[in-house]
Structures are given as structure tokens and as C-alpha cells.
Amino acid sequence: MLGEHLQVGRALYVEVEGEGPDTVAAIVRQYVRDLPPVPDKVPYVAFCDGFIGELYRTDQTVVVTDSETDPRFDEAVRASWRTIRVRASVSLALNKQGREQVIFGLHNEGPRQWTEDEIRLVREVAERTWADAERARAENALRQREIKYRTLFETMGQSYSMVKMIRDESGKAVDARMLELNPAFERLMGIPVSEAINRTLLEVFPQIEDSWIQVYEQVITQNTPQRIEHRFAAMDKWFQVYAYPVADDQLLLLSENITERKKADEALQASEIELKRLLKLRDDFIGVASHELKTPVTSMKVYGEIVKEKMELIGTPQDADMVSKLNGQIDRLIHLINTLLDTTRIAEGQLRLALESLDLCELVEDRVNELRPTTGHRFTIQAEQPLPRLPADRERIGQVLTNLLSNAIKYSPKTSEIVVTCTRREHTAEISVSDQGLGIPESDQSKIFDRFYRVISENRSTYPGMGLGLYIASQIITRHHGKLWLRSAPGKGSTFIFSLPYSTPRP
């Protein structure tokens, strides 16, 4: 328009893009009358270097009457102007905040004396053109966004609905009208959007639970988005709904069908309950069975003792020895039964402690002395300073010690040394039992305190047992608020250590 009005060869509206020597001037719009169009992108420096760029940066209008004679031009820029056949020009840059520079210019093929009015007009038109271009750009962006959201709305898997609450005279929400629905609504609910839009929830779903409306009401009252898992009994379906409060008593609801996930969860829960029941059944069985075993073993023990006494009086030494072995096996059986009972008691949280003020190192000596005659191992007890007495169950801690000592005996060469230490720490007493046995691979160390866990040796028949001793020991120590751990490496023996606090922490 302006180009035509002023009878110029070409009018340009250009955006400056990029930085430094790579800066280009990109043509946004151009009007050509009797000059050929300028290429879409040209190097900025070639045409605008020197005084021109300087004036652009300072918001001044560049007026050129004849580039061929204008002394401000350097040869390179003058040559560039020749390539686009321009000698006279009025141009200016709009330095808009936060945006690329925009250049507006008029070109004339021959020299031209520009009037004041023409120069002023160029600035006005440039501003207006910029505003137009901006509006077009914003509209375009909006249109792109609209297309994006529309696509999302139409294709998303979740059902989108915008609802507005319907209230009775008292203001209580009684229903909600569906104002907007996307195609996923139909897939989810099996009702065409056209049959549901602008109708209320109760009209479309007469069997819907009242709780749905109440939860939506709550979202609006609290004005915070909520994730709701809801069962629609009439459809036998579970829905997950994200409800976002929007202005004007309206809610945006994003819903999906989670029935399958819910059913899987329920099945999982059911099988967990069943598993717990079976584990309980197993523990109960072990408990009842071991309890029942105690009665016959009681009379076996009584008769065993009576026969032993008799054999010592009237039998041969071999007879007495055999009865002695028989009694030893009865005691072993009793020990196994007690181990099983302890296990069930621990599983049911029924392990009771009878705490007394205990000299731990004295108990260590007692238990070592009990075991000394039963084995060829050499025992060494190292106690540098006396331990303070501490609250503990003598029988139970004794059981732990006997277990650790028996393991040391069982898993180390017959005449090797077993070292037991009593160490006084700041808050705890520490007992360690070290053997020179096989050692335990690191992969087994974390599992060794598990119920029924046994390290598999090359020849498992050498080491009988149920894999319960260390489990019970660790449970007993834990109940005392202590710790039980080990240091071991294959071929380097094992050290089991437990520590007990001098005072029991208050619960």
C-alpha cells in the first residue's frame, strides 16, 4: 500500500534472526513494483553493516538518497545494494523488547530525494505493520494451540467431561449437568455423547450412587483437585476420576476404567490373605504337633532315667553306655521339639522374656564349661575387664550362647581353637564366638538368620539341623534390643558377635 502510494520500487518487512556474523534478515512481507523481489533470506552484515546497523540499533531512520555517492557507505555494502538494484532507501529498525529486531524499508532503483513527510510516514507504517504482524503471529499460535488441544480432546484415552453442579433450594448439590464431553466418554460409558451432552448425571445414569455427587461437592467446597476411585455398581465397573474444580460451580472430570486393575488388586489381596492363612496353619500345625510330642517324650525320659539307674547298678558297662546314648537321643529330641515351639512362639509374637540382672561373662563361662567335656575343641575366653550387669533373660541368652558355641563346634575341625570374648563397649556388652571352621560365603551371610535357612555345604549330611538355631538366636537378641551379626569368609572361619544394651530403652 505504502509502496504503491509513494511510487517506490520495493517495500520490505524483515525479521532479523540469529546472532553475530550468522545473522540473517528474513523477509516477512515484500511489495514489489518495478524491482525484482529480494531473496527470502539474506546475510544481515552484507546489507546493513557499518552506519546503517548503528542507526538501526539507536532507533534512528536510515535515509539514503544515493548509495553510489553516499560517503557513509563502505564498498562491500554498496556492492551488496547493487545486487538487489537499489540506490535510494528509507528504512528503520523496531527494537521491540524481548523480540528479534524488525526492519521496515522502502527501496528505489535510482537516486531519490526523500521528503520529510515520506520519512515520517515510513515510521508510522512500520509501527502499524509490526502490530499487524504481531496480531497475526498471536492468532496463529492460538490457532495452533487450539488444534493441539482439540486433537488431544478428541483422541485422549481418558473421558473428559465438564460438569456444572445442580443445587436444591438449600444449596445442596443434588446432581450435575454434563456441559462438555469428549469421544472417550462414549467408549468408557457406552452412551453416545449426543445422548448425554447437556443432560444431568442422574438423567443419564439413574442408578449412579449418591456418593459420586457428594465427592464432587467436596472437591468444589475444598477447592482442591482430587483423585477418586469409584465403583459404579450398576455397571459393575471401577472408575478412577481426577476431579479439578473450575470457576462457576463447575468441575473438570478426567475418568478412566480401572476395573481390571481393581480386580487384579483384589485377587492379589485375596491370595495374600490365603498365603497368610496357610503360613498361620503351618505354624499352628508345628505348634500343636510339637506340643503333642512332649507327652510321650516325657514318659520316655522318665523310663530312660529309671533304666539308666538300674543299669548302673546291675548291668554291664556296655549296657549302661547304651542306655546313656538312648537318653542322649531323648534329650536331643526334646531340644528339637523346643526349637520348633520357639519358632511358632516367635511367629506369633509370643516369645516372653524373664529379665533379671545378669552377669553376661559369667554365663559365657557356664555355657563353655558345659560344652567343654563334649568335644575335643580348645576353648579360650578373653575378658579384659568385668562387664556391668545388664537386664536379660538368663535361659534365653544362655540358649543363644549354646547355639553359637554348638555351631562353632559343629563347623570347625575337631581339635581347633574356639575363642570367646567379652568386651565392654560404651553402651553395650559385646560377646563374640570365633571358630577356625569353613567360613560362610558372603552370598549366604545375609540369609543365615532367616527361618529354615541352611548353608548348603558340599556334603550336607555332615551338618544336620533344621536351620532354626540362628533364627531363634537373632530373634532372642532382637527382643533384648541387641544386635547379632557375623564376620566370615570361606576358609577363614566365622565370628558371630552379639551385643546387649546395659539398659533397656523405654518403649
Add this chain to the structure above:
Amino acid sequence: MMKMILVEDDYAIRDAFSAIFTPPGYELTALDTGEPIWNTGIASPDIFVLDKNIAGTDGGELCRFIKQAPKYRNIPVLLLSASPDLAETEAGSCADGYLEKPFTISAIKAIVDRHAVSFPR
């Protein structure tokens, strides 16, 4: 001679008692139910030994009955159980002493003798 009444429904335990508590030191009456004590009455012994779980009657109940009967109430009662937590049960609190199964002969003799002799009459 110490007179003892044992109530125990397991024949093998009754049998074992009769092997331990023999004349001339002891006179044992071994019953498989507490019924004669409840109903018909029985000559007062020096000590009662009751199994905690007798078929038909609970040893604890029988213990409370004995402790309330004028005829028996000054006689010591020992409870036998396979459970180690007897001391904490109601039955355990009724009895004068208790012993966990299995036991050694020396342990049962010691506890029986101690209670039968030292119990105030």
C-alpha cells in the same frame, strides 16, 4: 508315706508317675479324670498333681474347685503342662507350683517333696 493324687488323662504319664512315686515313700492314686474329686469325693491326699489339659475338664478349673472346697483347700496343688508359659495363665496363678513337661525325675521329686512337706496345714 506321702499320699499323692495325680489327675492325668495320658496313660503313659500316669504309668511313669507310678514308676517314680513308689512305696514305701509314696502312695499314688492316678486318675484319668477329675470326676471323683468333683462328685463323689475322695480321701484327702498330701498333694494334688493335675495335668493342665485334662480331657473333659481343664486342670485350672479343677484347681479352683479344690481351692474352694473346704475339704481340700489346704492341700497343695501342682500343675503339669507342656507349655512353658503356665506361670502367666489363670490356672498357673491358682496352683501352688507348676512343672513343664518333659521333666527329669529329680526335678519332679524335688518339687513334690518341697510342696507336700512345707505346705502349711
